[in-house]
Amino acid sequence: MKLSMATVDATSLLLAFVFVFVGTAGAVTFEVTNNASMTPGGQRFDVQYGVGHATQVLSEAASFIWTVFNQKETDRRPINVVALTVVDDTFGGIASTGGSAIELSQRYVGGYTGDLEAELTGVLYHESTHVWQWGLQDYAAHWWVFEGIADFVRLKAGLGPAHWVAPGQGSSWDKGYDVTARFLDYCDSLVKPGFVAGLNAMMKENGYSDDYFVQILGKSVDELWNDYKAKYGG
Ligand SMILES: *[C@@H]1O[C@H](CO)[C@@H](O)[C@H](O)[C@H]1NC(C)=O
Ligand SMILES: [Zn+2]
Secondary structure: OHHHHHHHHHHHHHHHHHHHHHHHOOOOEEEEEEOOOOOHHHHHHHHHOOHHHHHHHHHHHHHHHHHHOOOOHHHOOOOOEEEEEEEOOOOOOOEEEEOOEEEEEHHHHHHOOOOHHHHHHHHHHHHHHHHHOOOHHHOOOOHHHHHHHHHHHHHHOOOOOOOOOOOOOOOOHHHOHHHHHHHHHHHHOOOOOOHHHHHHHHHHHHOOOOHHHHHHHOOOHHHHHHHHHHHOOO
16 A cells, blocks of 8 residues: 555656656647547557557657757757647558647557557657658658658667668668668768758758768768668678
8 A cells, every 4th residue: 555655656756757847848748639539549549558658758759859859949940739649540641740740540550460569659759750850841852851860760769660671771762761761870870969960950941952961971972872882781
């Protein structure tokens, strides 16, 4: 009995601490809503992941992304509310992000076989990166850079799934997603505080340019891709 009281107290303290921490980390609020709680996937989300847990993950993802991007509060996108909604999707995918609103498909949650906790946390880190990254006005022209950065963040968080390509794989750097993420991870290792932090900052005004590789790393993206392939015996 005493033990369980102590546990409750510790939890309350932790929640209070988290609230204050979020408040002082730029007054960002994280909101999670299950709009599909009557569906099988929505019920699985509530039972096996949880709205409260998802709120915590969004908060941790934001702090992680700000660290990867090497951003002070004044460098970040001015976002006050990040909202995740579990939806009974019509879009047919896993998840999507528009502005600071993330939607997660209950069908994907319901149909996923494997470690649901790791998968959903990885998806939330990827989508949260879209909330916080600069340059999205250029997404249509250079989508692979933005998807590569989102998967790079997921990779750095230790949440890359087993089905991703191994380092050095892929036919060109602009395939997006895991192929681009592995290449960005190589580029990131070449400079402090990291290539991706510099790239993200440079994309703020006008989006992506190949010249950013030259400006940050002194080599063209094609040279870097050749170096990368050579490193892994490609
Ligand atoms: C969630 O449901 C509410 C109430 O029906 C609705 O107003 C809102 O637009 C829904 N959100 C999403 C993201 O579908
Ligand atoms: Zn994405």
